[in-house]
Amino acid sequence: MQTRRETLRQGALAAGVLTAGSLLSQPALAFNKAAFDSKQMADALKGLGVTSPLAESKDVTLTAPDIAENGAVVPMTVATSLPNVKEMLLMVEKNPSPLVAMFKVGPEVEANFATRSKMGQSSDVYAIAVTTDGKALYAKKEVKVTLGGCGG
Amino acid sequence: MGDPMRIRAQAKDDKTTVRVLMAHEMESGQRKDSSGKLIPAWHITDVTATLNGKPVFACEWGPAVSKNPFLQFTIKGGKAGDKVAVTWKDTKGDTRTDEATVS
Helix, strand or coil, X not given: CCCHHHHHHHHHHHHHHHHHHHHHHCCCCCCCHHHHHCCCHHHHHHHCCCCCCEEECCCEEEECCCEECCCCCEEEEEEECCXXXXXXEEEECCCCCCXXXXXXXXXXXXXXXXXXXXXXXXXXXXXXXXXXXXXXXXXXXXXXECCCCCCC | CCCCCEEEEXXXXXXXXXXXXXXXXXXXXXXECCCCCECCCECEEEEEEEECCEEEEEEEECCCECCCCEEEEEEECCCCXXXXXXXXXXXXXXXXXXXXXXX
């Protein structure tokens, strides 16, 4: 177990490392570091410029397993049939930084993306479609992570 | 410069499905080494793709994408013989581009 003091110290250390890294190595990247570093889903959304409240939608689909035996590799697919979507977000609520990936939807690409994510513990997973007028619609699914790896 | 990516692009019904397997450590910045020191984050941040040189796809990734990432996306249009190129950039400023032919 970690004590509170240790946790705080590590947090400060991590923040220092991240800040130094971003200043030295990638000044020109478009990468939205603030949003990806956010510890809360609400902060991450704010960092991406999404201010409207989330609304659940049947037109957004999230495909993920009910039970993930290995939290290091959890396959996830986000998709939507909605028009005027500019971004698709994949978030794992209880990860240290919830925002996993941000896919830009353009005229040449379908709003259907698949990747594999790490999950620290059982959590709700969100697929969020951000429309061009700033609305955020989501689908969510609870994914259980089996730590023992015996497929419980 | 990392190891080569494995890219497969298949055209079907006016769509091209692209599957990419990248070779990258995707260090999260949460883990500690044997001496208890935090291993700094090192992960892919930006992935972009072009079809015949024209940008068609872009995404940004945090450290929570799995090691040796898999990515699948679908391009509208494209036919057999077209060239799909995928590029990634990581937090160390490293970058790699690989190209595949649509089949």
